[in-house]
Amino acid sequence: MLVSLKNVSKYVSLDGLTAEEIADKLTFSGVEVEEVGRLASGSHLVIGEVIKCEKHPNSDHLHVLDVNLGNQYGVTQIVCGAPNAKKGLKVIVARVGAILPQLDIKKGNIRGIESNGMCCSLLELGVDAKYLSEYQKAGIEELPLDAPVGEENVLGYLGLDDVILNLKVLANRPDLLSTINVAREIGALYAREVKIPTFSTNVSFNTKLVVGSKTKKCSQFAGREIRNIVTKPSPKWLVSSLMAMGIRSINNIVDIGNYVMMMTGQPLHMYDADKLEKAELYAQEDYQGDFVALDEKTYKVIKGDIVIASNNEPKCLGGLMGALNCAVTDQTKNIYIEAASFDSASIRRTSNRLGLFSESSARFIKGTNHYQAEFVMNFVTALINDLCETNENSNIVTYQSEKYEPQVINTTVDKINKRLGTSFTKVEIANALSRLNFVTKFKNDEEFSTSVPAYRLDITGPADLSEEVIRLLGFEHVKSVLPALDTKVGLLTTRQKRIKNIKTYLRNKGLDECVTYTLTSTKKMHDFNILKEEEHYAIINPLTDERVVVRTHILGSLLEVANYNIARQNKNLAIFEVSNMISKVSRSEHLAIVLVGKKQGQGLMHEVDYDFFDMKGLIEGLFTTLGVESSRYKFERLVDTKGELHPGKSASIIFQNKIIGKFGELHPNAIEKYDLGKTSAVALEIDLEALLEAKVSEIKMVPISRYPSVSRDLAFILDKGIAAGDVIKYVKKSGGSLVVDCQVFDVYQGEHIAEGKKSMAITVTYLKDNATLTEKEVSDAEDKIKFELARSFKAEIRS
Numbered sequence: 001m002l003v004s005l006k007n008v009s010k011y012v013s014l015d016g017l018t019a020e021e022i023a024d025k026l027t028f029s030g031v032e033v034e035e036v037g038r039l040a041s042g043s044h045l046v047i048g049e050v051i052k053c054e055k056h057p058n059s060d061h062l063h064v065l066d067v068n069l070g071n072q073y074g075v076t077q078i079v080c081g082a083p084n085a086k087k088g089l090k091v092i093v094a095r096v097g098a099i100l101p102q103l104d105i106k107k108g109n110i111r112g113i114e115s116n117g118m119c120c121s122l123l124e125l126g127v128d129a130k131y132l133s134e135y136q137k138a139g140i141e142e143l144p145l146d147a148p149v150g151e152e153n154v155l156g157y158l159g160l161d162d163v164i165l166n167l168k169v170l171a172n173r174p175d176l177l178s179t180i181n182v183a184r185e186i187g188a189l190y191a192r193e194v195k196i197p198t199f200s201t202n203v204s205f206n207t208k209l210v211v212g213s214k215t216k217k218c219s220q221f222a223g224r225e226i227r228n229i230v231t232k233p234s235p236k237w238l239v240s241s242l243m244a245m246g247i248r249s250i251n252n253i254v255d256i257g258n259y260v261m262m263m264t265g266q267p268l269h270m271y272d273a274d275k276l277e278k279a280e281l282y283a284q285e286d287y288q289g290d291f292v293a294l295d296e297k298t299y300k301v302i303k304g305d306i307v308i309a310s311n312n313e314p315k316c317l318g319g320l321m322g323a324l325n326c327a328v329t330d331q332t333k334n335i336y337i338e339a340a341s342f343d344s345a346s347i348r349r350t351s352n353r354l355g356l357f358s359e360s361s362a363r364f365i366k367g368t369n370h371y372q373a374e375f376v377m378n379f380v381t382a383l384i385n386d387l388c389e390t391n392e393n394s395n396i397v398t399y400q401s402e403k404y405e406p407q408v409i410n411t412t413v414d415k416i417n418k419r420l421g422t423s424f425t426k427v428e429i430a431n432a433l434s435r436l437n438f439v440t441k442f443k444n445d446e447e448f449s450t451s452v453p454a455y456r457l458d459i460t461g462p463a464d465l466s467e468e469v470i471r472l473l474g475f476e477h478v479k480s481v482l483p484a485l486d487t488k489v490g491l492l493t494t495r496q497k498r499i500k501n502i503k504t505y506l507r508n509k510g511l512d513e514c515v516t517y518t519l520t521s522t523k524k525m526h527d528f529n530i531l532k533e534e535e536h537y538a539i540i541n542p543l544t545d546e547r548v549v550v551r552t553h554i555l556g557s558l559l560e561v562a563n564y565n566i567a568r569q570n571k572n573l574a575i576f577e578v579s580n581m582i583s584k585v586s587r588s589e590h591l592a593i594v595l596v597g598k599k600q601g602q603g604l605m606h607e608v609d610y611d612f613f614d615m616k617g618l619i620e621g622l623f624t625t626l627g628v629e630s631s632r633y634k635f636e637r638l639v640d641t642k643g644e645l646h647p648g649k650s651a652s653i654i655f656q657n658k659i660i661g662k663f664g665e666l667h668p669n670a671i672e673k674y675d676l677g678k679t680s681a682v683a684l685e686i687d688l689e690a691l692l693e694a695k696v697s698e699i700k701m702v703p704i705s706r707y708p709s710v711s712r713d714l715a716f717i718l719d720k721g722i723a724a725g726d727v728i729k730y731v732k733k734s735g736g737s738l739v740v741d742c743q744v745f746d747v748y749q750g751e752h753i754a755e756g757k758k759s760m761a762i763t764v765t766y767l768k769d770n771a772t773l774t775e776k777e778v779s780d781a782e783d784k785i786k787f788e789l790a791r792s793f794k795a796e797i798r799s
Contacts (some may be wrong), residue, residue: 001167004039004244007263011183012194019163021220032178039244039588040125040160044105046073047143048119048152049385050089052594058111067093079108079115083738084139090139090147091253092120092154101126119225122721122736127160131243159240166555172365172458178265179245181455188435188472199378201385207394208279209336217306217343218283218318219401222373225273225394225516226384227334229253235387247359251327253335256383258359265455266368266376267360268338269308269316270596273334275326277311282339285346287314291355303532306342307352317349320356343369345541353760371404407452408437408691410461414446419466422477431473433465456707495692498626502591503578504624509618511574511593516557518579519547528644529591531663531685534583552583554592555685559674562596566677572597574610578688592616593663593684598675609680612649615663619684627696628655630737635724638662644670645683653686656694661686709740709767710778714785717797720749720758727793731764736790737774738781760796 003773005019014022023033048067056062056079063085065078073095098105102124108115109683121139122132131138167176173657176180182194187194203308205433207225231251239249245262245641249255257268271281283306291301291314292705297316301307306318316322319342328335345366377396387790410628413426430440430448439451454460460467470478492500503513525536529552536549551557554577562573573753580591595610616635638650639666650664663684671681718727722742731742744762753759764785766778789795 001169002244003165003167003176003179003245004162005165006162006240006244006682007179007241009181011180011196012187013190016187017190017257019165022186025167026048026165026167028183028475029185029189030467031171031173031185033165033270033526034168034335035166037164037166038126039164040122040155040158041121041163042094042098042100042125042128042155044095045120045125045152045154046070046093046095047147047157048076048091048093049149050085050087050091052087053087056111058298058383060408064112064113067117067119068149069093072150076116077114078112078119079113080115080119080140082119082139084135084142085119086158089140090143090149092125092143094118094120094124095596100124110208111481122158122160124153125160125654127243129294131248131716147267148155151735159236160539162244169366171366172595174363174368175265175364175455177366178455181265181310183540184437188437191435198396198544199375199382201378201381201393202391203395204392205394207397209273209284209394209397209399210280211338212280212399213283213401215283215285215306216401217285217346218340220341220370220373221281221283221399222280222339222377223339223397224333224377224381225388226337226381226388226625227273227392228390229333229335229384229388230334230390231328231330232542239389242426248715251330252337252387253332253384256380256387257337260376260380260383261359261363262758264379265363266372267319267340268380269322269360270328271315271322271326271336271338272328272332273336274332274488276315276336277313279334280310281315281317282309283307283340283342284309289314291317294324294327294563296324299354299356300639304346304735306346308338308340312552313510317350317354317356318342320351320354320358320361335464335619337377337380339373339380341368347540353667357643369457370402371454373398378766382495392744404454406454407459408449409452409462409464409465410447410449412446412448413552415462416466416529418468419463420470420477421481422470422473424473424477425471426747428473431467432469435472436468438465438468439597446559488670498692499578499589499688502622504529505622506593506618509574511576513576514558514561514577516554516561516577516579518550520557521546522548524550525549528559528683528685529553530555530644530683531659531687534585536583550582553685554579554581554590555594555683558592558594558669559683562594562676562681563674566596566679567675571679574599574601577604589688590662591684591686591688593682595682597679597681610682611680612651612663612665612682615684616651618665619661619686621728625692626691626694627699628691628694631729632656634723636723638664641667643667655690658690672763688734704770705767707764707770709771710773711765712778713761713763715746715761716758716789717753717759718755718789718793720756721795724760727760727789730788730792731762734784734786735766735781738766738768739764740767750751 019036023036027033038296046069048069050065051068052066056064056065061081063080065080066075067078068075094105095106098109105118122141123137123462143172151387163753169176184194186352209223210224211221214219225693231253234249234252235257238255242255243248245631261267276397285304287307288303289301289303291299294300307314310315315472341485342364344365344367351361399572417423426445433440433450437453440448532553538549542548558577565573576593578591579587591795598607598609600607633655635651636654638652641647641650644667645664646667652659653661665682666681728742732739743763745763786797
């Protein structure tokens with residue numbers, strides 16, 4: 001934000017203050033001044049008149065000028081190379097000894113002719129080239145015929161004696177995008193009176209213009225009609241004021257709109273009233289189609305973009321740019337003026353999508369004061385009446401959907417001092433807030449309420465009041481006392497320990513940890529959600545369409561990581577992610593694992609595809625790491641795989657009688673969808689909440705038995721739908737304390753086995769801690785196991 005101190009001085013006295021002092025004061029109060037610059041600069045300048053112009057005898061492009069510098073300096077000879085040098089011209093002369101932005105002027109001899117100074121262009125005085133015409137840049141500046149010869153305050157005469165502050169306006173201070181509010185800030189810092197002008201305008205007729213809004217994204221809309229304007233170049237003061245604020249002059253109408261916007265922070269738009277089919281202007285967001293803007297480019301408008309329409313045709317892309325078909329031109333006689341307030345997020349999205357950025361859009365994006373329309377309208381009307389040779393003003397027509405209620409904040413003196421570490425009195429705090437135009441009412445010596453001015457959008461709570469107090473009264477009042485820090489031993493909670501153990505276990509198994517985006521798109525939010533469907537949170541103002549909703553599962557993101565790596569020839573992957581999932585229903589910690597390609601046994605000499613059992617082994621190891629015994633969980637075949645997991649090679653994880661996770665090899669369609677190539681892929685997602693909260697017994701250490709174990713094999717035929725885990729469970733239960741292990745080593749279906757049946761072979765290990773097992777003890781235990789298998793599963797023991 002470029003701020004002209006000459007403009008600021010219209011509202012607050014800057015007497016006795018240098019630009020550098022003001023910049024330091026603003027910076028130390030939290031309003032950073034990045035640069036102090038000048039519109040133009042130069043010493044030893046004077047206005048002169050060329051009284052003689054002759055060609056240089058030794059050059060085909062130089063001229064020898066006699067320039068009258070007035071009574072004090074008389075006539076001097078200057079050699080000039082400007083193509084527009086001529087007799088009778090009033091010019092800017094830099095005398096010998098002058099210091100200009102790019103050079104110092106010395107007495108010289110140019111091709112045998114003495115030269116005592118230089119005739120200057122504005123470019124040589126430091127004026128930015130973007131404000132100058134090609135004619136001005138090519139030669140010396142031609143001053144008006146009535147320019148006073150001998151005048152030494154040349155920059156003042158030209159209106160270029162201005163100092164410019166370049167403010168870094170942060171998102172929390174949109175009010176500082178207004179010169180008037182910068183003046184208020186400086187006035188508060190130096191305790192100086194700020195005089196905001198009032199404008200009384202003559203209303204000569206009632207307009208037929210109707211304004212309104214058909215969308216909640218436009219809460220305020222004001223309009224006024226002005227007739228019989230004269231469009232012409234702007235006066236010198238307005239041109240230089242805009243130049244100081246970084247804006248090039250166009251004509252008086254456009255310049256007035258820009259000037260009022262920079263002064264008040266309220267963007268305006270002006271329509272040629274005679275080019276509108278109906279005397280109406282409505283804000284709406286349901287228009288779709290092409291829009292030809294003032295820059296003569298065609299933009300695609302979509303639903304959600306704010307447009308100002310008349311007769312159902314877009315006449316302005318709200319907050320960004322007007323339509324070409326109702327633009328104000330040199331022939332315009334009657335205008336409608338618009339002063340509206342728009343939704344910040346909507347303007348930002350449209351601006352980013354179309355690549356349209358301007359001073360107007362910057363103000364709407366950061367936020368504007370919704371309750372200053374009347375002041376702004378009267379301000380702009382007064383200038384138009386003064387500069388456009390008209391006095392035919394209509395009444396102001398308005399639409400306002402929100403009622404102004406001042407923000408009132410309650411706090412106490414003690415709370416402010418405790419927050420700041422200060423000892424300010426009631427009077428000091430009240431005085432500081434009063435300088436900022438806050439209205440303070442004390443209930444007693446401690447408690448008070450403060451009413452916040454409408455333009456301070458950033459003040460919402462007691463902490464903000466504390467900040468304002470310390471900004472004004474100075475940070476030097478904060479006592480330099482070291483805080484008392486109690487030394488404590490840092491410990492992890494049980495939950496944190498378990499999450500850390502899970503990650504450590506998986507990393508030790510050779511898996512790589514990933515961190516992916518929490519936000520995803522509406523198109524992808526249901527992809528590979530194998531656990532549960534819950535309602536997502538949506539971001540109100542997303543940065544892109546790819547980051548709109550908060551995800552409720554990880555696998556979709558992790559499979560995208562796999563796709564990214566495989567596309568770059570990294571084809572063997574073992575990756576995992578632990579992340580917190582948030583939905584409108586629940587909040588839980590999830591773990592996802594993806595295994596793709598091959599695992600290596602002996603480097604490249606022995607590679608095997610990842611399969612279902614690799615993932616099953618990781619899960620079992622995970623439960624063991626967390627101290628959960630195998631009897632407390634089980635795996636069940638997954639029936640409904642949603643076309644994402646392989647129906648014959650996938651399972652659910654059951655813990656505490658609930659499904660907490662699902663895993664399996666990917667369905668061929670899923671492999672194709674994520675473009676994982678012709679390779680195997682296994683995926684897991686598990687809700688860790690039950691595991692993180694589960695009660696587990698401490699690990700107990702027992703000595704290794706001194707007595708030998710006995711292993712016996714059993715083979716039997718049973719229904720093929722019976723799970724091996726159930727069989728093992730019954731073996732251990734019926735065998736009692738003698739059975740220390742049971743493993744399946746063969747499952748067979750086929751020849752010699754009846755349809756619907758399978759043959760299963762197990763090894764049962766028996767052990768006694770305090771004595772050697774006898775043959776009878778082993779046989780009795782084995783008989784009990786056979787009986788239980790036959791009774792529970794109708795198993796036929798094979799000899």
